[in-house]
Each structure stands twice: as structure tokens, then as C-alpha cells.
Amino acid sequence: MLDDFFNSIKSRIDYDNKSKPVKGKKNRKMAIPPDLLFKCPRCQELTFMDEFEKNQKVCIECNYHSRLSSKERINMIIDEGTFIEYDEYLSSKNPLNFPDYDKKIEQAKLTSSENDAVKTGEGEIFSKLSVIIIMESNFMMGSMGSVVGEKISRAFENAIEKKLSVVLFSASGGARMQEGIISLMQMAKTSAAVSKHNDAGLLYISVMTDPTTGGVTASFASLGDIIIAEPKILIGFAGRRVIEGTIKQKLPDDFQTAEFMLEHGFVDMIVDRVNMKNTLYNILDLHDFSEDTDEGKLNNE
Ligand SMILES: [Zn+2]
Helix, strand or coil: CCHHHHHHHHHHHHHHCCCCCCCCCCCCCCCCCCEEEEEEECCCEEEHHHHHHHHCCCCCCCCCCCHHHHHHHHHHHHCCCCCEEEECCCCCCCCCCCCCCHHHHHHHHHHHHCCCCCCEEEEEECCCEEEEECCCCHHHHHHHHHHHHHHHHHHHHHHHHCCEEEEEEEEECCHHHHHHHHHHHHHHHHHHHHHHHHHHCCEEEEEEEEEEEHHCCCHHHHHCCCEEEEEEEEEEECCCHHHHHHHHHCCCCCEEEEHHHHHHHCCCCCCCCCHHHHHHHHHHHHHHCCCCCCCHHHHHH
């Protein structure tokens, strides 16, 4: 039975004809079927895709946290069947008539199966109802245009109305250049929505995932009451080369990593994906002052 299994794998691996595999040596020219094996971009180790997926898309060898789609993130964080999506059909126009922007949007819709670069809604985390915002890195690198800003602002407004906490997962290359100044305005708009939510005394947990950069770092992602990051991810505003060119200094190797940000007080905690749901629950529970829940009763005893 085991032989059959390995034979079926062999038949699906397409060896390069010029360099037949040599026994005992790694054949680097082997083409990897994308549906069968995962090659870690950090440590280069190969893992079976099903093992990698079972491990929540974290490399078993080096703890590399790969990017997730918003749907995958919901499946990991939100209790099954409790997610209700907001503004699912909002989609970007081309307000500045930027060349080929319409085509790019259509392409991004096909590759991501989403209508824009953020998914918003409400759902339960171990029965704690919260507003959830998840950026979609597969849609134009999670860039923030008018629709992303509008959906995030509306989600915060919903949270204020329903007196709910907000949990936001950011993953973004920054503002969307095709919408120019309209993109940049979303920084102010989303920050104002976060501020109103804060004034209402409600909790906002910001979770930074790979990458959190540009106008997203410079607005709502950095405004959480508690800021969590996944390990070793990229967090920054401008890119390393731009900064080095401006200040004429070499930056440290770990500059713009989650660990560097934690050391410098920009991030409150680094949490592995496997512990993320429990951590979010504990923080939500700690800030839940409603007395009609079982947890509230327990805390009062
Ligand atoms: Zn790895």
C-alpha cells in the first residue's frame, strides 16, 4: 500500500530530462507539482501539502507563516457557520481613469474570488461575537483604495452601533496608486472611524500579518488598543532601500521585522498562528464586562 502511494507521487513529479535524479543527492532541477508539495521560501525544505495545510500553512521546519486568503483566515479564527459578511458586493471604480486599472481589477477578482482587497463582517471567536476585518493579499497585494477604506469604516461604524469589539488582520502593500489622492484619503477616513470606536469605549485588536506596509501601517493597522503580529513578518512604512538612500545609513538586518518592532515598542506581542484564536479569545474575554454571560458571572464570583 505504501509502495502504491510513493509510485503515485513519483508519477506526478516531472523530472527534468537532462538531469536524472541521482541517488542520495538532492535533485534541484525537479519540478514540483504545486498541489502536492510545499517548498518553504525561507528554509527551502519540502513538505507534503496536506501536512503543511494541517499545520495552518506554517512551515514545520522553520515556523515560516505563509500568507493566507481572507477565507482561510476566517476558517481558522471564526467559529464555523457564524460569519456574516458585510458589503460583499462593493467594488472599485476607476475614478481617475488610470490606464488599465479596470483590467487589473477584473484580473484581481478572478485570482482572488473577492470583489476587493478586504473582507468585513461579524462572527464568533469561541462564542465571543466581534466585528472581523481581514485584508486580502491576493487582491492587488491588499492595497487600500476607496472600497477598502469604505468597507473598513463601515465595519467600525457597525461595531459602534452593536457595541462590539473589532479584530482586524492587516496584509497590505499600502495605498493603491491607481486611485492616487483618493487612496491616501482612506488613511484619514479609517483613522477617524477607529477614533470614534475608541471614544465609544470599545476594544480594537489589530493583528499584523505579512506584509503590513505603507499607508495601512501609517493608519488603522497601528491604531489598535492591542497590536499583535505573526512571527518574523514584514512591518514597515517605506521600503528598506528608500530609507537607506534617504538617511545614507545601513539599516540593521532585522529592521522591519515583527521582532524588531516588538523590541522597539511598536508591537505588543508576537503570536504564532496556532495560538492566535485562543489569544484573541483571552483578550476579548478579559475586556468583556457584560454581566449576562457565563464568563461575566464567573468573573464576579
Ligand atoms: Zn521553512
